[in-house]
Amino acid sequence: MSLEKVLNQIKDIAEGVVREEAVAVDREAWWPEKSMRTFQREGLGGFVVPKESGGLGQGLYGLAQACETIGQESASTGLCFGMHCVGSAMIAAKATSHQKEHFLERIAAGEHLTTLALSEPGTGAHFYYPQTQLLSVSENEFLLNGKKTFVTNGGKADSYVISTMGVDPEAAQYEFSCVVVESDAQGLEWGPEWKGLGMRGNSSRSLALKDVKVPAANLLGEHGDQVWYVFQVVAPYFLTAMSGTYLGVAQAALNEAREHLMQRTYSHSGISLSQNQLLQHRLGTLWAKVERTRRLIYHACQQYDSGDAMAVLGIISAKAEVATCVVEVVNEAMTLTGGIAYRESSRLEVLLRDARAAHIMAPTTDILYTWLGRALLEQPILDS
Numbered sequence: 001m002s003l004e005k006v007l008n009q010i011k012d013i014a015e016g017v018v019r020e021e022a023v024a025v026d027r028e029a030w031w032p033e034k035s036m037r038t039f040q041r042e043g044l045g046g047f048v049v050p051k052e053s054g055g056l057g058q059g060l061y062g063l064a065q066a067c068e069t070i071g072q073e074s075a076s077t078g079l080c081f082g083m084h085c086v087g088s089a090m091i092a093a094k095a096t097s098h099q100k101e102h103f104l105e106r107i108a109a110g111e112h113l114t115t116l117a118l119s120e121p122g123t124g125a126h127f128y129y130p131q132t133q134l135l136s137v138s139e140n141e142f143l144l145n146g147k148k149t150f151v152t153n154g155g156k157a158d159s160y161v162i163s164t165m166g167v168d169p170e171a172a173q174y175e176f177s178c179v180v181v182e183s184d185a186q187g188l189e190w191g192p193e194w195k196g197l198g199m200r201g202n203s204s205r206s207l208a209l210k211d212v213k214v215p216a217a218n219l220l221g222e223h224g225d226q227v228w229y230v231f232q233v234v235a236p237y238f239l240t241a242m243s244g245t246y247l248g249v250a251q252a253a254l255n256e257a258r259e260h261l262m263q264r265t266y267s268h269s270g271i272s273l274s275q276n277q278l279l280q281h282r283l284g285t286l287w288a289k290v291e292r293t294r295r296l297i298y299h300a301c302q303q304y305d306s307g308d309a310m311a312v313l314g315i316i317s318a319k320a321e322v323a324t325c326v327v328e329v330v331n332e333a334m335t336l337t338g339g340i341a342y343r344e345s346s347r348l349e350v351l352l353r354d355a356r357a358a359h360i361m362a363p364t365t366d367i368l369y370t371w372l373g374r375a376l377l378e379q380p381i382l383d384s
C-alpha cells in the first residue's frame, strides 16, 4: 500500500474514532482503547514493521505524518500509537528469526501491542544510562531487576522493550542492553494509574521489575550494539513519534485560532476579527512557525529514510524545535481566541496541557540542544 493510501486510512480513523474518543480520553484519563484497537484491526499495527514480516514497512516520514494526523485529534492517542511504533522499530532493527516470528508477525497481524520503557526514576532525563540490571542466570535465561517510570501504554501493551545495564558486568555505562518482556511475565509490578496534567490518556505508569525471568532469545541485538541502537533507532523513532504528535497539537491550536477569527463578529460594529490587520499578522506568524517546523521534521525524516548519516542532527533539532513551537503556538492561540479558550475543558485548554509535555519528554529540549552543540564541537554526544 502506498504511503498516501495508508495516511488516508489513518486520517479517516483519526477523524472518526480518535476524535469521538478524545474528550473522554482527556477528561477521564482513559487509555484510548477504541482507537488503538481500530488501528490494529485495520492493519495499521505493523506500520513500521518490515514488509517481509507482514508489516507496512513505513519509515520516519510516514511515522511523523501518522502521529501528526492522530495528534491533531488527540495527543495521547498519537503518542500511544507512536510508542507502539517505536517499540516495533526497536524489535525490527536487528530481529532474529525467533523475534520476527514471535513479535513482528504478531504486531503486523494486529495481535500484539508493544511499547518502550526506558526512563527510570533514578536517571530521569538521562534515559540512556539505565540502572536496571540484567543478570545472565543460564544460557537460556536472564533475570531482570529495576524500576521504570512513565511507561506509555503501561499495563496495556502485550510486551515492553526495556533498557537495562549491559549483561557483561565489565560493560561500560553506555553499553546497555534492551530486552523484550512480555506482559504476562512474573514479577512486573505496576504503579498507580496515570493521572497527568496533560497527555492524560497515555497510561504512563511506573513499573517495578522484581526477579523477572526473560528468555535469552528476547535480547535485542548483540553486545556492544547499544549506542548504535540509541542513535540509529531509539532517537530517530522516539523523537519522530513525539515531533509528529506535537506538530499535530500545534496545527490543532492554529485551526482553533483561525476558526475563532473567522467566526467572531462584533455586534456594535459588525466587523469580523478576520478583518483586523494586527490579528491577520499574528495568525500569519503562527502559520509560518508551524509550517517551518513541519518542513524541518519532514526533511529530517526523509534524510533518515534515504540513509543519510547526518539525518540524526536534523531529527534532534526537529524535536527541540517542535516543543518550542507547540508551546508558543498554543499560548498565542489562547490569546487570539479570547475568553472562550479560557473555559474549563475548552479544546485549547486540553491542547495547552498536552503541549507542555513536549519539552519534558526525554530527550528533553535542553538536552537535545546540548547534544547538537556537542556534535558541532566534535565532542561525544552523550555526557560521561
Ligand SMILES: Cc1cc2nc3c(=O)[nH]c(=O)nc-3n(C[C@H](O)[C@H](O)[C@H](O)COP(=O)(O)OP(=O)(O)OC[C@H]3O[C@@H](n4cnc5c(N)ncnc54)[C@H](O)[C@@H]3O)c2cc1C
Pocket (backbone or CB within 6 Å): 083, 116, 117, 118, 119, 121, 123, 124, 125, 126, 127, 149, 150, 151, 152, 153, 196, 198, 199, 202, 204, 357, 359, 360, 361, 362, 363, 364, 365, 366, 367, 370
Ligand atoms: C506524558 C509522558 C509520557 C512519557 N512516556 C514515556 C515513555 O513512553 N517511555 C519512557 O521511557 N519515558 C517516558 N516519559 C518519561 C520522560 O521521558 C521523562 O519525563 C524524562 O525522562 C524526564 O525525566 P524526569 O522527569 O526525571 O526529569 P529530570 O531528570 O528530573 O529533569 C528535570 C529537568 O532538568 C533538565 N536537565 C537534566 N539534566 C540536564 C542536563 N545535563 N543539561 C540540561 N538540562 C538538564 C531536563 O532537561 C529537565 O528539563 C514520559 C513522560 C511523560 C511526562
